[in-house]
Amino acid sequence: MQGSLRVRGAVAGDADLLAQWALAMAWETEHRRLDAETVLAGVTAGIADPAKARYFVAMREVPVAGRELIAEPVGMLMLTTEWSDWRCGHWWWIQSVYVPPQHRRGGVFRALYAHVEQLARGAGDVVGLRLYVEANNAVAQRTYAALGMADAGYRILEASLGG
Numbered sequence: 529m530q531g532s533l534r535v536r537g538a539v540a541g542d543a544d545l546l547a548q549w550a551l552a553m554a555w556e557t558e559h560r561r562l563d564a565e566t567v568l569a570g571v572t573a574g575i576a577d578p579a580k581a582r583y584f585v586a587m588r589e590v591p592v593a594g595r596e597l598i599a600e601p602v603g604m605l606m607l608t609t610e611w612s613d614w615r616c617g618h619w620w621w622i623q624s625v626y627v628p629p630q631h632r633r634g635g636v637f638r639a640l641y642a643h644v645e646q647l648a649r650g651a652g653d654v655v656g657l658r659l660y661v662e663a664n665n666a667v668a669q670r671t672y673a674a675l676g677m678a679d680a681g682y683r684i685l686e687a688s689l690g691g
Contacts, residue, residue, distance in 0.1 A: 531590040531597075533635060535643035538575050538583035538604070546583060546604050547571045549626040557662050574606065582607040584643060586627075586636045603627035603636040607644060610658075617655035620648050625659070641675055660684050 538546060547568040554560045574581030586603040606624035611617075622644060627636045641657075648654040658680065661668050 531588045531600075533602070533639040534587050534589070534599070535584050535639055536587060538585050540572070540575055542583070542585055542601070543568060543572045543575055545601060546575075546585070546624075549604055549628070550624055552628075553624065553626040557665065580608075581623075583624075584640055586640050588631070588634075588636075602631040602634075603640060605637075605640040605644065612655055615655040617653045618651075619656055619658050620644065620654055622657060622659040637671060638675065 547564065547570075550567050550571060551562055551564060554562045571583070575583055584605045584607070585601050586605075587599040588602045589597045589599050592598050604624065604626050605622055608621045608623060610619045610621060612619055622641070625637060625640070645657060648657060657677070659672065659677070661672060
């Protein structure tokens with residue numbers, strides 16, 4: 529894939545695209561059809577309130593007509609936090625990772641991860657990065673392992689409260 533990658537924080541104008549990508553991710557990974565209005569409301573709320581979530585967008589600069597560069601969004605990542613009393617610091621959870629198929633295997637997730645890791649190292653109170661991955665998603669698991677992530681030995685359990 530041509531062009532350099534940069535990562536920026538999401539802004540309100542990104543909400544529609546990020547919601548579309550979240551819907552696509554839910555279908556690809558879990559074969560779930562989510563309510564588009566709810567997802568858009570969730571993304572919009574997350575972008576507006578960093579206490580809920582922080583979204584990052586990977587942008588690829590591509591030449592147009594051989595001269596001018598435009599920045600095209602090519603992937604996203606959502607970040608949430610969890611306090612650890614055991615470590616007196618925060619775990620940063622990487623969630624809602626999505627790279628459209630035509631942009632995969634081009635370093636997009638690596639760029640997003642590197643950006644978040646750099647922010648975490650500079651924050652001073654972050655003890656590590658975590659994410660969850662579908663048990664059968666071997667491709668994603670290999671990608672995460674190549675970045676130094678390892679199985680933490682936990683299983684994710686949930687009790688849905690509706691909504």
